Amino acid sequence: GAVVSxxxxxxxxxxxxxxxxxxxxxxxxxxxxxxxxxxxxxSLMLMATSNEGSKATYEQGVEKDxxxxxxxxxxxxxxxxxxxxxxxxxxxxxxASFVGGGPIDTQYFGPGTRLTVL
Amino acid sequence: SQQGEEDPQALSIQEGExxxxxxxxxxxxxxxxxxxxxxxxxxxxxxLIRSNEREKHSGRLRVTLDTSKKSSSLLITASRAADxxxxxxxxxxxxxxxxxxxxxxxxx
Numbered sequence: 001g002a003v004v005s006x007x008x009x010x011x012x013x014x015x016x017x018x019x020x021x022x023x024x025x026x027x028x029x030x031x032x033x034x035x036x037x038x039x040x041x042x043s044l045m046l047m048a049t050s051n052e053g054s055k056a057t058y059e060q061g062v063e064k065d066x067x068x069x070x071x072x073x074x075x076x077x078x079x080x081x082x083x084x085x086x087x088x089x090x091x092x093x094x095x096a097s098f099v100g101g102g103p104i105d106t107q108y109f110g111p112g113t114r115l116t117v118l
Numbered sequence: 119s120q121q122g123e124e125d126p127q128a129l130s131i132q133e134g135e136x137x138x139x140x141x142x143x144x145x146x147x148x149x150x151x152x153x154x155x156x157x158x159x160x161x162x163x164x165x166l167i168r169s170n171e172r173e174k175h176s177g178r179l180r181v182t183l184d185t186s187k188k189s190s191s192l193l194i195t196a197s198r199a200a201d202x203x204x205x206x207x208x209x210x211x212x213x214x215x216x217x218x219x220x221x222x223x224x225x226x
Binding site (some may be wrong): 106 | 161206
C-alpha cells in the first residue's frame with residue numbers, strides 16, 4: 001500500500017518551454033503532497049508543500065511563479081516548470097502523506113522525474 | 119543551512135561487513151528518519167526513530183539517536199551487494215530536512 005507514482009519518469013525539453021510533472025497517490029488520499037528537487041550527487045531540497053484545495057507553501061528561494069503547483073484533488077498534484085532553462089535540469093521527486101498513514105509524519109515518495117532542459 | 123551533515127560521504131565495503139553511517143543535525147526535532155535511494159530512483163523509507171527513543175531495530179538495521187549531541191547513526195549488519203545505494207537521514211520538525219547522504223557501495 002501507499003504507492004505514489006510520477007509521470008513522466010523523464011522528460012527532455014527545449015529552453016523556454018513549460019513542463020508539467022504529475023504526482024499521484026494510487027491507493028490512498030493524500031492530505032499533503034511535497035515537491036523536492038535533487039541535483040546530481042546531492043541531497044533532496046524541499047521546494048514546496050501543498051494541501052488539497054489550497055495554495056502551496058513555497059520554501060525560501062523557490063520562485064512560485066516559475067514552479068507552479070496545483071493540488072486539485074486528494075490523489076493528484078502537478079508541478080509545472082514554466083519557461084524552463086538548463087539550470088532547471090534536475091531530478092524532481094514528490095511525496096505524499098496522509099492522516100493515519102503509519103508512523104507519524106511518514107511521507108511516501110514517488111520514483112522521481114528527471115528533467116533535462118536543452 | 120538547516121541541512122544535516124552525514125559522514126562518511128562515501129563508503130565501500132565487502133559483502134558480510136557492517137556499514138555505519140552517521141548523521142548530525144542542528145535543530146530540535148520531533149523525529150529522525152532514514153531513507154534509502156537507489157541511483158536515479160525515488161526514496162524508500164527505512165526507519166523512524168522518535169526524539170524520546172534512543173535505539174531502534176528493523177531487521178538488519180539498527181538506528182541510534184542522541185538528542186544531546188544532535189546525532190544519529192544507521193548500522194547495516196551483514197551487508198549485501200543489494201544494499202548498494204545512497205542513504206539519507208531526514209529530521210522532522212515541521213518539514214523534512216534531508217542530510218547530505220552517504221553513498222554506500224557493497225562489493226560481492
